[in-house]
Amino acid sequence: MPELPEVEVTRRGILPYIEGRKISAVQIIDGRLRWQVPNNLVRILPGQKVCSIERRGKYLLLKMDTGYLLLHLGMTGTLRVLPSTNPLKIHDRVTFEFGELSLRLHDPRKFGAVLWHPQSKGPIEQLSLLQRLGVEPFSPEFRGELGAEILYRLSRNRSVSTKQFLLAGQAVVGVGNIYCSESLFEAGIHPAKSAGKLTRPQCARLAAAVRLILKKAIDAGGSSLKDFVKSDGEPGHFMLQTKVYDRKDQACKVCKTLIKQIAQGQRSTYFCPQCQKR
DNA sequence: AGCTCAACCTGGCTGC
DNA sequence: TGCAGCCAGGTTGAGC
Numbered sequence: 187m188p189e190l191p192e193v194e195v196t197r198r199g200i201l202p203y204i205e206g207r208k209i210s211a212v213q214i215i216d217g218r219l220r221w222q223v224p225n226n227l228v229r230i231l232p233g234q235k236v237c238s239i240e241r242r243g244k245y246l247l248l249k250m251d252t253g254y255l256l257l258h259l260g261m262t263g264t265l266r267v268l269p270s271t272n273p274l275k276i277h278d279r280v281t282f283e284f285g286e287l288s289l290r291l292h293d294p295r296k297f298g299a300v301l302w303h304p305q306s307k308g309p310i311e312q313l314s315l316l317q318r319l320g321v322e323p324f325s326p327e328f329r330g331e332l333g334a335e336i337l338y339r340l341s342r343n344r345s346v347s348t349k350q351f352l353l354a355g356q357a358v359v360g361v362g363n364i365y366c367s368e369s370l371f372e373a374g375i376h377p378a379k380s381a382g383k384l385t386r387p388q389c390a391r392l393a394a395a396v397r398l399i400l401k402k403a404i405d406a407g408g409s410s411l412k413d414f415v416k417s418d419g420e421p422g423h424f425m426l427q428t429k430v431y432d433r434k435d436q437a438c439k440v441c442k443t444l445i446k447q448i449a450q451g452q453r454s455t456y457f458c459p460q461c462q463k464r
Numbered sequence: 465a466g467c468t469c470a471a472c473c474t475g476g477c478t479g480c
Numbered sequence: 481t482g483c484a485g486c487c488a489g490g491t492t493g494a495g496c
Contacts, residue, residue: 467496468495469494469496470492470495471492471494472490472492474488475487475488476486476488477485477486477487477488478484479484479485480482480483480485
C-alpha cells in the first residue's frame with residue numbers, strides 16, 4: 187500500500203492526534219525491521235514532544251525535541267492511532283505511547299524502518315538516505331515546466347526504461363509500482379521506452395501525469411481520514427481506481443485493447459499497447 | 465557512473 | 481485438506 191499518497195494520508199491522519207504531544211513510553215515488540223530499530227529509543231524518546239510531522243518521499247519525519255524520528259512503511263507497513271488500552275495485534279512491531287493513545291507501526295513483512303537522527307548529527311537533509319532522493323512532486327521545483335525540465339535533464343543518456351527511471355525516484359520521489367504504471371498510462375508513454383529517448387513534450391506530459399495521479403490518490407485517501415482512529419481493523423483501502431495496474435487481459439478503459447503485463451526489474455508493469463507509445 | 469539482480473520478510477493465492 | 485510454488489505496495493548494496 188504505501189506509496190507517496192498513502193504515506194501522506196497517514197501523515198495527515200496521525201497529525202491531529204500526535205503533533206504537540208509528548209511520548210510517554212516506547213515499546214519495541216520486534217525491532218528486526220529493514221534495519222534494527224535502535225533499542226535506546228525506549229530511553230531517549232519518553233518525555234520528548236512531537237514538534238511537527240513532515241514527509242520526505244515515503245519517509246515520515248517526526249521532529250522531536252532533540253532530533254528526528256524517521257519512519258518508513260516499507261511494503262506492508264501501516265501506522266495507526268489507537269486507544270492505548272487496545273491489545274497489541276500480531277505484526278505490531280513498535281508502539282509509541284501518548285498517554286491514552288498509542289501510535290503503532292504494524293508491518294507483517296518487516297521492510298519498514300524506524301530510525302533516530304539526533305540533532306547533534308546535523309540537519310536531517312544531510313542524511314544519506316534522504317540526500318539521494320529526487321524532488322517532491324508537489325514542490326515548486328517540480329511545478330509546471332520545471333518538472334518537465336527535471337525529468338528531461340536527468341533522463342539524458344540513460345538507457346534504462348522509463349518505468350525504471352521513474353520508479354527509482356532519483357528525479358522525482360513518491361512514484362511506486364502502482365502509480366508508476368498509472369502515470370505512464372496517463373502520459374501515453376510506453377513503459378519500455380528508454381528514458382534517454384524521452385522527448386521534451388513527453389517529459390512534460392509525464393510530469394503532469396505524476397502530479398495528477400498522486401494528487402487524485404491523496405484526495406481519494408483523504409476521505410478515509412475521519413475514521414483514522416479505530417479500535418480495531420485495517421484502515422479502509424483507498425487505492426485509486428486503476429486504469430492499468432492489476433488489469434492484465436482486461437479491456438483498456440479508453441480503447442478496449444487488452445492490457446498487458448510485463449516484468450521490468452523484477453517488478454510487474456501494466457500498460458495498454460495501443461494508448462502507450464514509444 | 466550506471467545497470468542488473470539478490471536480498472531482506474511474511475502471507476495469501478493458485479494449482480496439483 | 482495439504483503443500484509447494486509463486487507473487488506482492490520498497491529499497492539497499494554487491495558485483496559487473
